[in-house]
Amino acid sequence: MRGMPRSGWFWLVVGGLYFFVPLAATAEFSLKEGDAYSFGPYKEIFNDPQFRDTFFLSLKLAVATIIVSLLLFIPTVYWVHLRLPRLRTAVQFLSALPFVVPPIVLIVGLLYVYNYQWVPSSYLGSPYYLVPGYVVLSFPFMFFALDNAFRAIDVHTLTEASQSLGAGWSRTLWRVILPNISAGAIAGAFLTFALVMGEFTMASLALFNTFPTYINYIGQTKANPAAALTIISFGITWLALLGILMVGRRPGRGAVQVGGAR
C-alpha cells in the first residue's frame, strides 16, 4: 500500500495551521493586560454579573430547546420509521438542509407571526419567545442524530414485542424505544446545546441579552476580555462535541454534523 503523498501532508498542515493560528492568536490576546501577560481579562469576565446573567439565560434557553425538540422529534422520527418509511426521504430532505431556514429569515418570520393578537403579551416579553425558533434550528441536528439511532435498531420487532406483552404506546416509547436510542438523543442534545449557546442573530434582533449578544457587547467595548470570552465560547463548543464522542460511536457519520446559526 502506498504511503500518503507529500501533497496530502501539505494540505493537512495548511488545514492545521488555519485551525490553530486564530485560536493561538486569540488565546494570546486574551491573556494580555496592557503589555504584560495575566489572567486579568478572565477575572474581569467572571466577576461581571452580566456574564452570569446572560450565560445562565442561554443555558436555560438551551435546556428548554432540548426538552421541546426531544419531545417533538422522538415521537415523530419513531412514527416515521414505524409507519411511514416512505416519508423518511421527504423528512430527510427537509432536514438535510440546515440552511433552508437562515436564522435571519426565521426571526423575521417569527416577529411577524407574533404580531398577531392571540399571542399573550406576557409570552412576548419573555426570552422563551426564542425557543420555537431554536427548535426549528435544532431540527436538522436532532433529526440526523435520532434517525441514525433509529436505523440501528429494529423498530418493528421491538414495538411488536412490547405490544404483545401488553404495553401501550407511551409505555413502549418510554421503556423500550427510548433506552435504545438514548445515545442518538444525547448527541442531538449536545449539538442543540452548542447551537443555542452560540446563537446571536435571533437573540439580538428580538432584543434579548443572551450569552452571544453579551460577547458582542463586550467586543465593542473591551478587546481583551472579548478574546477571553471567545476562548470560553470555543471551550463550550469543544465540550459539546467531546460529549458526543463520549456517548459512543453509535450516532455515526451523520452525528457530528454541519454547523448552524451564524
Place this chain on the structure above:
Amino acid sequence: MPAGALLIGAFRTQEGEFTTRFFKNIFKGTSLDAYVKSVEISLITAALGGLLGFLMAYAALSAGAPRFIRPVLTTFSGVAANFGGVPLAFAFISTLGTVGLATRALDKLGLNPYDHGFTLFGFWGLVVTYLYFQIPLMILVIAPAIDGLKTEWRESASNLGATSTQYWRYVGLPVLLPSILGSMVLLFGGSFAAYATAYALTSGHIGLVPLKIGELISGNVLSDPHQAYALAFGMVIVISVAMVIYYVLDRRASRWRRTAQ
C-alpha cells in the same frame, strides 16, 4: 404530518403580506447590490472552501493515510464547523486585525497585508473568516463520498494501464463531481445565511442581505419591517433555488452510493 413541514410553515406566513412594491424594491439600488454581494461572497467561499476541504479530506481519508488522522480530522472539523458567529469574528480580529498576531508576524517579514490593500473588515477579510467554518463543513459532508470511492476502481484502472491523471479524468472525478458540487451548494447556503460573523466583524457596515434585513427590522432610523419581509422572502427564493440544485446533484451522487454500499 412530519414536524418539519409544520415548522417550516411557521416562517412562511410572512408571504401573505407583501405587496409587489416591496418585492420590486429588491431589484433596485442598494437591495440589488446587497444580493449581488451576498451571492458573490457565498460563491467564492463555497468554491474555495469546497476545493480546500476536498483536498484535505481526500488527503486524510485516502488509502495511504495513517489511521489516526481520520478521527482527529473529523473531530476538529466538527468543532470548527460548529464554531461560528460572534466569537469567530473576534478570533480573526485577534489574528488578522490591524494589530493581530498574524498581521504583526507578516509585518516583521515586510509583508503587512494592510499595506497591500487587504483589510479584515472588508470583502476578502470576510472570505478568509468564513473559510474557517466552510472548509471543515466541506470535510464533514464530503467524507462519505470519498469513502464510497472504491480502491478496486483505482487498482483496476492502473491494471489497465491508466495513469493517475487518466484515473481522475475518467473515473474519480465523474464519480465524485456530483457530490463535490452538491456539498458546495450547501456551503453556499451556509455563508448566504450567515449574519452574526459579518455583523460583528464589520459592525454591520458591509452590505450583505442578512445585515440589511437586520437593519430594517431592528428599529433604527431605517426601520421598515415590510421591506425586511420582502428581502427575507428573496433569501428564501435564492436558498430554494440552491436546494433544488442540491437535490438534483444529490440524486446523481446517490447512484454511486447505492452500488458502493
